[in-house]
Amino acid sequence: MENKNIVLFFLIINIFAGITAQDDILEIKRHLEPIEPSAAGIATYGTYPVNYSTGLPSIEIPLYTIRAGDIEVPIKLSYHGGGIKVSQEASWVGLGWDLFYGGQITREVNGYPDEPSQNWSIPDINEVVDYLENVNSDDNLYLDNISGEKSPAYSFLRDVFHFNLAGYNGSFVYNNFGEKMQIPFGNYLFQKQSGNDIIVAPNGIRYLFNDDGVDRTSVYPIHAGIPEYISTWHVKEIIGQGTDDRISYVYQPDGSITTKTFGYSQGKSVMKYECSKYNILPKETLISFKKSVSNQMVKAQKPYQITFPNGRVTFILEQRKDIEAYSPISASAVPPLRRLKQILIENKIGNDYIPHHSFDFHYSYFYTSSPDSEQIDQLRLKLDSVSKLAYGSGDTEKEVTSFVYSGDYCPDKNSFSKDYWGYYNGVNNMSPIPGTVGFQSRYVDESSSKFGSLLQIIYPTGGRTVFEWESNRYGEEDPIVVEKNAQDVSMTTGYPEGLSCEDGDILLPIDSVVKFPGSDFYLFTARYSQSIDVTYSIQRKIDYNNQHNKYDQAEIEISDLTEGRTLISATREANDFTRTRTVNIIKGHKYYFRVSSNCHNIKSSIYFSYAGNDYFDDKYNYPIGGLRIKNIVNRDTNGAKINEQNFTYLIPNTNKSSGMLNNLRTLTFTSSRHDVRVEPDYSESDLDNPSVIPGCRLAVNTTILSHSNPISGLYSNCVNYQYVQVFNKDSEGNNTGYVNYEFDICKDKYIGEEYPIVSNSWKRGQLIRETIYKNNEGVYDSVKMISNYYSIDLRQNSKSSSFRLIKDGSVEGKCNGCSAFYTAYKHPVQFDYISGWKHLDSTVVTNIYEDGNLVVRNYSYYDNPNYSFPGRTKTIDSQGATKETIWKYPLDYTNGFAMLYEDDNANLSIMQDMVGKNMVDRPVEVVRKSGGSLKESLFYVFAKHNENINVRDIFKKDLQNSSINGDNQIQYPSLPELCVQYFFNGKTRQIELKTGELVSYYWGHGSSYVMAKMDNLKSTVIDNDPMLKEYLDQLETFGEINISNKSDLTDLNNDIRNALPDGASITTYTYIPLVGMTSQTDPNGRTIYYCYDGFGRLINLRDQDWNIIKKIEYNYH
Template identity: 25%
Template sequence: MDYSYSYDATVTNVLPLLAIKDPYAAKRLFLDSVTELSLSNSLPPYSFTYSFKSELPNRFSTSQDYWGYFNGKNNGRFLNFSGADEPGDDKTVDASKSRIGLLERMMLPTGGSVDYYFEPNQAIPPDYFSELKFNKVNPVFEKDIGLFKNIKQRVSEGVYESNVFSIDNDVSNYLHASFTLFGEFRYSAKIVKKDGSVSVNIPEGTNDILSSALTTGLYKLRVTALQQDAPDDLANGFSVFVRWTDSPISPLETIYSGGSRISRIEMNDLNGQIIKKSFEYLNDYNRSSGNIYSLPCYHFISSISHDGIHHEGVRPGGPMSYSRGNHIGYAYVTEIFDGGQDNSGKTLYCFTHMEDVGEFWIWPYTIPDSNESFRGKPLRIDSFKWDIASGSYSLMKRINYNYLIYGNRFYSGSLFPFVDPNSQEPVLSSYNIDKSKFCIPLVVFSGDGENLIHEPHNSYSNYFLRGGVVQMVDMEEIEYREGGVIKSLVENEYDNQKSYQLKQNIRTRSDGSRITTNLFYPDDFNGLVNLQENHFKNLPVKTEKKINNVLVEGSVIEYNSSGQPITYYEYHNQNAEENHPHNADVLIPDKYNAECDLIYNGGRLVEYDQKTSVKYSYHWGYRSQYRVIQAQNVDFETLSLGVNTVLDSYFNSQSLDDLLESLYAMTSSQSKATWNYFNERLREHFSHSDVVIETYTYEPLVGLTSKTDMNGLAEYYEYDDFGRLKFIRDSEDNLISNYDYHFAGLP
């Protein structure tokens, strides 16, 4: 692997003490390429290109937005707090700067490439953001419009108008205007809305902020002659200029929430074929589906008292210093696949997106009552195919999911936290509410100097540590075909009082038939003490399958104390009227027949006895990592005795592992002859019985190097320097198969 560093030599926006204490913070590590090497050769590399990686600042740079991402602003050596109406550092999001250092291209060993394109994260702010005080988050841009005396701008007698311009978001406190007259003619100037509903006067000589605010909409400048007017007399003219800052989106509806999201991926195979994937993050109402789960850095809380508004409870830090590192998530993501007209479509994913609860943004601060473990679960997946004839997408398949969260059902239509954020749960006598959830009530105090925490003037906040199970309880699949709609439903029930495992699975098909699978675990039986005490509570012991509530088959597995299966029992119902209710005192019900026994040695399976057919025994080698000998119609003890007898008689009593290690990956004629000799002697040892033997050798961590079948015929496998299969040869060393590997553009 090859690496490189970017290096930021500037110290303008870094606290000197931090720059001295950690000089390596000026370096940023990047992976440039990954090359697969052998002892004598190498493959073409994977190589990576990043967006302007040399521009990444020092890790301690103050050039950061409210979410801790680089924004290129000159904020000096310190980050300062600032309220919404106060000056301070510029922590607005810069969409271009926040993408610096992201992966742009990956070159593949085949010569193809994958290009990645990003766009800023955008999300709907939570309601509590209205209680926070901080300056503008969204990127702002300076805009301006001017109007000069020009006959082309004259719309009627004595009236001049500019081109129409747009205000994308409400503008106040930064609407600069200047109105200058030349000569003796008198004029008035206004900003007017296109529909005439708003009119703002611009006084002559104004070169300052106007007190009036403009709402979102289309506007134009209008200048009207107060007395005489001569359109061609430019010596008696005017000029109007207006400047304002604007943001592409309203912070009341959507805010830039820091960092970037993937917007498009393009895969190029060098043969002119480009496969494109693009991504949208809009909900069913065509609005951003982003949700913010964290707090902006360096914000204020405003409180109102008898003597005015106070800013209190400032909170510094970056996203990773808070309890929620993932500060944004999306409820809807659409993946659009463009593989050509005959192979295009899109998939819409809908996810759970519950916000955290509690008043964690209010002093004294607490960690949130977290719902993070419930977010990101699929609620709906819609698959569409592009229909060339209609020029639109056709829904082909829909999957709906529902969940059991903390023992409560959460449906795909639910959009809010199942925990009421306004509820105050009482202090519990026990931390465990039940087996599906728990809640630990905690409190944080804010002391004042030397005052003890129990004194009444100290502030405190309640919060809760919550946890519990999240389980998918049903899944509905709907397929839309030309012949009609096909539906199926899967319903799950869990045993959260004992094992937390799947207890029942019901599949309902389109024709109404139901296939039910019941599962039973060690805690469902009275006699499986060893498994219970050794904490093997999640092992399935008994499984029953019913069709339309009639038992058709079942199985029981017996385990040893190490949790390994030792006997399988099966039942097949020949009588549709028969049923077997579960009995906790009976492990093996009547009419369940033993199908096979399993025996282990050193944790490895060494014997597999199929009661009605064949018994298999296995001998392991390479320090018990690989199965070397498989024998039929013989038990493990007899097989091991035979192997040891052959080694003692013909190989100077060396162990099987020593013999295998001497074969050197089975590449020389001598090693092949040695292993063939062992095979012949082993078969000779069992020649007076019906034992059938197959043997295998390996190159550890690479693959199989030889296989000798039941007839004593061998195949040998050879690999190249990179562990890829190259040759297959027979027992006479004749070439059976040859594999060549080529990358595009290479011989």
């Protein structure tokens, strides 16, 4: 049962509909009418909206909704369908799932954590240059300083904060003045009161955050003195407009999780000498495979209880075995994170909480080798089902829904078998380094990347929704990875030390092991068909020797293992030789290359180059990391198809993917650094001659490293689609038509390697055009087109500056005539986070008919840049007919964009309070025009009741009686349309209309439910009639109605009607809080009873004689 205060009406603005004042008033009354119960939502199949521009459906399982006046907070499971990464941990409700219960703020830390207490002044370029000169003397001074008191000015990088509230989400950064800057622009108000950080939504609902419910993160080893910081703030309280409209949260420690982030690299260092009088050859040194590790420990909190006016929700946790937690400092174990076992819903009766029902969560594990494994890195929590249990009803536990995934297997969390984006690719890599150094395959494998993905949701009725996923695809020609397309392979047998051919008894050609003790081989699988040139040779160290000629042996072999065919075979010949042959490589075949020799005197070599990276034949549908939805099919209890949706992501009339990478198109895995050293210029002979005075030369050391993780051009959710086609099929599989969607695209701002990406997400993803096609006997005819036009409003355009300091190399030296010096190359780059405002300007709807097109144009106007919703809308149809609606909001009056309709300073003062409370979406004035002529004008007067602000009066201009004032302006007299009175707590008490209609309301159950609606009765009469009040209060004692107490309710209703004054009538209601209405008695004494099962589901309706007039059956399996 849902009751909303009168003010909620003003949140519902139908922009283009021709609404009248009478519609407004009826809407106000409707929001106060108790809602008649209906059958519980029994999902035989689900409806899941899809974000077409990302290819991801919004998969949500609603469990329960908390209500407190105007506040509605859903408790719901949500699933992210973009794929599971190899190192991804499962949340407290299973891999891929999350649970929403109110709201949170998460922090994306860049460099040193940004705290509100910091000094937010940003240095100018001269200060930066001076600062760099100071740190040049000590390479570590920079890191020391950013952990000190000047860290806000010199760490340079802004943290990004993301908030997710009930129906609202956005981001912010701190600007140059330490103020929160919204990205993109929105009508959120940020406040700080009594130690609480408050986000006020545009409807005035306040979300309070403090340090009572936070997750804290520590990074080890401690980099640059970064302390433990808060990474997540969980909502502490949600406060609505009514005195009793609040939801409070208490949190419990959940334990910790310790994660390891590995970085791998290998490469080479090349030393070259310049400005030298000697001919010194470059010296190349291989840099061996290196591993670095960073530990991050998060101490988390989870909700324990949520309390609201009529009940509370309790979260019960239990142990799990797939999470590791230890202190990186002491290496001692600490309590790990737990999983959600149960959500308990309790009804508040008096001061007691009585269990009503619970949701129980059932789990198993995805596993690498065995579900019983105790190896934490090989297990991930899997949510199998959610069931519901009713208390005190005798009902058994009922399954709410269950889930089917793509198998039980999951790779080890530390596996190297992953693509460039971190998703599983099934390749048995020996290291994670791709490219010419590591030779490891990081290509995308669609089948492997689906591990752990949700395939089916099965509902209690037996119906189900089936999901089919596929890899994201990129539509540009060039490959993503910037590295050599060809991998160079060079193989040469070494000379086993101590192995010689001097004694023929030592090496006899017995078998391959003895025969060829020096051997090397190379295996690879061709990613595409190609022709490669293979150069091979066999050479001796000693040209002629009887012993060697007798026993030296070497072999070369190249084979296609897939076909079992030898392509090249060579052995020692009378003379040394080097040959080159072309070998045709077939896509998907595995190839074997081998070189071998039996003596230090002879060697065999192979050199070839092949395209071994993730190269695909279809260059306009290049696979990239993560998944998108391909098909959604709904089936009934018997497995029969109900409907189906198919999704394609192609540029119209082509086979080219419309996918676009949001950031840099290329990935970079290679970094370089140049260090220069000044040293004496000498040769070895000079060292023995003291009379030689060496000069100076430059030693330039260039270090090139290949990394396991890209250093630029990659981050999560990196693809958006410009065009998407949605095909709809009926139960018979017939294609009824499709819809083509076109979206706006915009790449993120790329600064350079080692810099964070500056997101432009607020500029992309808007729907540009929707074209609907109907299947006409196999031919698709367009029947409707909707075009949207946007603009970026520069009136709301703010920025927050950041710097990044990069060390490219160093210069050092000490030689003859030079003092010792050391200089580190560092350079700052400035970049800005932009908070912009992109809004819809107009919509053109074209209905396409055989006899011509009907075009309707809808325009939105944003006259006031202080709020993010339109102030005017206009509709023009094909015949030129126009309709226009104008809204004025509190910000229009407090900022001088509009004048008060009446000279009412009191109303202006209240609107100032509304702005202070961020109640900025309440219309103050609504004007409607048709064909340019004024048709209606309404003005809303607000009043304050305690701390609640609500509509007191609605006035309407009398358009039939105009006059001209002294300024030669047309004036219209005001006519009262509606007057509202409120209780102290902000609940509606009485509504009086200009027609003379009078309605009073009586509230119960903590002012949460309307117990009685009285027509033609002033609320003051109730206040002065103790007996009537006593009767009305007794309605609250009736909850569940049955055959034994229904007569008592009938008697009470008769007493109430008899106590009414003449001319008044009443409708009464009874309820089970948290369940719904149990009876409704009309002014004539006729009653309808609503009966529920233990789960709060409506099962039948009965008339006043207790006869069943409607029966509802739930065919749950």
